[in-house]
Amino acid sequence: MTILDTILAQKVREVEELKGSTVLSEEQRVHASLVEKLKQPGITIISEIKRASPSKGDLNVEVDVPAQAAAYEKHGAGAISVLTDSQFFKGSFADLEEVRGVVDVPLLCKDFVIDEVQIQRANAAGADIILLIAAALEPQRLHQLYEYAKTLGLDVIVEVHNEEELEAVLPVQPDIIGVNNRNLKTFEVDLAVTERLAPRVLAAGSLLISESGIHSREDALRVQAAGASGILVGEAFMKADSLESMFAGLRV
Numbered sequence: 001m002t003i004l005d006t007i008l009a010q011k012v013r014e015v016e017e018l019k020g021s022t023v024l025s026e027e028q029r030v031h032a033s034l035v036e037k038l039k040q041p042g043i044t045i046i047s048e049i050k051r052a053s054p055s056k057g058d059l060n061v062e063v064d065v066p067a068q069a070a071a072y073e074k075h076g077a078g079a080i081s082v083l084t085d086s087q088f089f090k091g092s093f094a095d096l097e098e099v100r101g102v103v104d105v106p107l108l109c110k111d112f113v114i115d116e117v118q119i120q121r122a123n124a125a126g127a128d129i130i131l132l133i134a135a136a137l138e139p140q141r142l143h144q145l146y147e148y149a150k151t152l153g154l155d156v157i158v159e160v161h162n163e164e165e166l167e168a169v170l171p172v173q174p175d176i177i178g179v180n181n182r183n184l185k186t187f188e189v190d191l192a193v194t195e196r197l198a199p200r201v202l203a204a205g206s207l208l209i210s211e212s213g214i215h216s217r218e219d220a221l222r223v224q225a226a227g228a229s230g231i232l233v234g235e236a237f238m239k240a241d242s243l244e245s246m247f248a249g250l251r252v
């Protein structure tokens, strides 16, 4: 069993609980658009609230979530990502709701989505964007969930890590493809993954976000040169002594 298998088994249980315990609405809210942000000149920084992760352990468990999110927005985050998984990342939907209360930028509910009910919950908690992970879903199921999220007015980042996953999701014609530099099965991180997959992503007409392992100006410039219009950064912000200088460094 890989860690991804373990997480997905837990998500099956969570989905059952969610279906049993809550009546969620399909309310259409007005959403802040990540697509529009990514089309603007310069790189869009998506700053993540991530207390802990299976690969790195505790990053910043005691973080003051609303204060961190407000600082992200103030220093120039184009969007904010909140890990809502509790078991493996020590996040929560309460974190997402708190962040929604203090920022206006587009908000990504970062979780392992396998069912519509999780998308309803993300929408209800104030998310503007959800993530669909190719490594976690059959292509047809990913396509269904993508279309469902769109009916709620949400943006979707379709996440891939290799050529095979990328080819499998291209028929969806995703507005945004996130290339995860981290292999979710082995935790290995390599920015060359973005460089390898970028030409195909851009040729398909999708916007490109480079995810994971970005810590420095050099890293940001490297993925921007490959064609990324956005970067998703967690650890570097959660462990930064100064958010201001971290933003100054990554803004390219």
Ligand SMILES: O=P(O)(O)OC[C@@H](O)[C@@H](O)c1c[nH]c2ccccc12
Pocket (backbone or CB within 6 Å): 048, 050, 110, 111, 133, 159, 180, 211, 212, 213, 214, 232, 233, 234, 235, 236
């Ligand atoms: O902390 P990093 O290396 O900057 O990575 C952030 C983000 O890319 C990472 O948290 C992530 C990308 N895709 C995911 C899917 C599930 C959980 C987490 C992730």
